[in-house]
Amino acid sequence: MELGGYYKSRLCLALLSGWLAPAAAQQAPGFPCQPVTCSTLLPATSVADPGTNDCAYRAGNLWWVDYVAGSLAWSARDKPARPVTVAVFDDGAWIDHEDLRNQLWTNEAEAHGKEGVDDDGNGYVDDVHGWDFVDNSPDVAPKGACRERVSHGTLMASLVAAERNNHVGIAAPGSDGARVMILRIVGCDADATRVDPARLIRALEYATHMGARILSFSAHWSVTTPELDAAFREIADRPDSPVAAIVVASVPNKGEPAAGYPAAYDFRRIVRAIPIGNDDEISPGTSPAPAGLNLGAPSACVIGAGRPPAQYRLEQGSSNSTAILAGLLAGIWSSPRYDKLSPDEFLAGVVEGRMSKTARHSKPGSRPPYLEGVPLADACLLATERRSASVCRQPEAHREARP
Numbered sequence: 001m002e003l004g005g006y007y008k009s010r011l012c013l014a015l016l017s018g019w020l021a022p023a024a025a026q027q028a029p030g031f032p033c034q035p036v037t038c039s040t041l042l043p044a045t046s047v048a049d050p051g052t053n054d055c056a057y058r059a060g061n062l063w064w065v066d067y068v069a070g071s072l073a074w075s076a077r078d079k080p081a082r083p084v085t086v087a088v089f090d091d092g093a094w095i096d097h098e099d100l101r102n103q104l105w106t107n108e109a110e111a112h113g114k115e116g117v118d119d120d121g122n123g124y125v126d127d128v129h130g131w132d133f134v135d136n137s138p139d140v141a142p143k144g145a146c147r148e149r150v151s152h153g154t155l156m157a158s159l160v161a162a163e164r165n166n167h168v169g170i171a172a173p174g175s176d177g178a179r180v181m182i183l184r185i186v187g188c189d190a191d192a193t194r195v196d197p198a199r200l201i202r203a204l205e206y207a208t209h210m211g212a213r214i215l216s217f218s219a220h221w222s223v224t225t226p227e228l229d230a231a232f233r234e235i236a237d238r239p240d241s242p243v244a245a246i247v248v249a250s251v252p253n254k255g256e257p258a259a260g261y262p263a264a265y266d267f268r269r270i271v272r273a274i275p276i277g278n279d280d281e282i283s284p285g286t287s288p289a290p291a292g293l294n295l296g297a298p299s300a301c302v303i304g305a306g307r308p309p310a311q312y313r314l315e316q317g318s319s320n321s322t323a324i325l326a327g328l329l330a331g332i333w334s335s336p337r338y339d340k341l342s343p344d345e346f347l348a349g350v351v352e353g354r355m356s357k358t359a360r361h362s363k364p365g366s367r368p369p370y371l372e373g374v375p376l377a378d379a380c381l382l383a384t385e386r387r388s389a390s391v392c393r394q395p396e397a398h399r400e401a402r403p
């Protein structure tokens, strides 16, 4: 990262070492993870302005990256991350978007193989960056009516791993530590919008066999089958499973009476994203979820990738929380300190042992199980004296007063 450029930006005040303090000083004034209010988040300039580097971040519009101390999960120049593959189960993605195209998991055998040939013999022909399980195709782009709508999967993939420091758009906590595998499991047309258990089982098998260590589900559903339950149990619960992975599950916030699956599974490798809005509050209408690894993550006023090649969108919702948390976990897991850990070791030592025990909590929620609030996800456990984070915020004068 070139620091000099930050000082030159008229929109941007570089606050370097000291603003994001070591973990021991988390309660001090100026605590690094203080969010800015939503009203400051409207872009101060075009987020596609090529004259700045990750300009949405430079313009102070990526509050959600700072809220999870996401820059601490970016790799140090002398210690590049060993990226974690994050499978994004969604409606496909525009992988030619400028902030996504270099951030994709790649099946090297297919990337360097022959077109029309299943070069790695995994049963899928030309699966370079994932698979479309709806139309059984290597083309993971949105299809049908989805082509004319906001691509939910594109937004999610960008919140996991948008390319950092490429002079455009946004950055994400998993910019360095995550690579996204695109799995299209729902479509837009009539019957295709429902989650199909058999289709989902195939996608789960694909993701885990191709090496995904985090499975990100911003989708949720209310009915399941014994076979689908068994597939999730194998991945997310059984000790010593050869396909163990961490499932990051959304908890919806539109007043649904139950969280839906996979958040509703009481499995130990499930990490639930609890949506957080302004001022550390759990989003109104957040569904109850089982006790366990429940971490708050930003939901409101989040900028992510839209249509290719260079559109961005401001979106709300619990889906955002899930993707941000998945990218954050990948960014932390990929750091040299933790990159050798198995899923169970990472969960026990880092997610449960450190992140869940943070002093940062949301405000109390209005109903069980959130009456005491939830721990807020962040990467502050990666703060060291050796390395403090570089963050970029608008000068105070450019912000509106908080209500």
Ligand SMILES: [Ca+2]
Pocket (backbone or CB within 6 Å): 110, 118, 119, 120, 121, 122, 123, 124, 125, 126, 127
């Ligand atoms: Ca193949």
Ligand SMILES: [Ca+2]
Pocket (backbone or CB within 6 Å): 110, 113, 114, 115, 116, 117, 118, 119, 125, 126, 127
């Ligand atoms: Ca091929």
Ligand SMILES: [Ca+2]
Pocket (backbone or CB within 6 Å): 054, 099, 162, 163, 164, 165, 166, 167, 168, 169, 170, 171
């Ligand atoms: Ca970018």
